[in-house]
Amino acid sequence: MGQVNFYHLTYSAPEQVVSNLAARAIEQGWKIELRGRDLARLDQLDLRLWQMGEASFLPHGKAGGPHDGLQPLLLTTFPAGDARDALMALDGAEVSAADTETHKRVWILFDGNDAQALNVARGQWRALTGAGAKAAYWSEESGRWEKKAES
Template sequence: MGLINFYHLTQSAPEQVLSNLASRALEQGWKIELRGRDLARLEQLDLALWSLGETSFLPHGMAGGPHDVLQPILLTMAPSGDGRQAVMAVDGAEVAASEADTHERVWILFDGHDPEALQKARAQWKALTSEGAKAAYWSEESGRWQKKAES
């Protein structure tokens, strides 16, 4: 079984971490599913991905369009099932343990300043690892990303 990476955000904005991870994944030639739980939040991320800088953006689209399968990054509220190499879950979006086997990378990003997000991430860790998924916990509390735990 593959590895599910939990990213505990305490210093960086979710959009910044998402941008860094997605940029590296796209450089590998991977297609990414950016999974959220709220359409309004996905629309905010949609805008952020278009305006990362004056001369750069991350190519993407919202799910439900005629060319979903072609989108390098697909913003969605449900698993796409179209063979993407990476899943990035934000805002407590669900991830199945089996997705670690069907994707090159799985990331769960959560806001360390939000008690509800912390509780959700802890519940996800417990559920996923109890189903046999291997997981790694990354924290940026020191100012740099460090692996703090692995199941």
């Protein structure tokens, strides 16, 4: 069972956290599924990732193309179904206990300024740790990332 890391965003933009986490994983040769709930939001994220510039460029693509399996970072609203090393979930995208068994790492990013997002993340924590997943909770409320809890 892979490690699940919950990221409580209060200062950083989701695009920046996605970029930082994904860049390190891609450097290790990992393929990442970035799962969202809304196609329009993924289109927006896709555009932002392209606009970040050469210094922070992440090779990526949206699911549904002919080369999905080749994409280091695949943006999708559904489970990718191929052998991805990691899963990054945004905006309350569903993550199951089975996802923690098939991925080396799962990141759940949520907006700490949104009460609904907090409730969804709390429910995901209870469900995943209840199923036996090892989880860590990271917060940036102090202005830098700190591990606040782990199961």
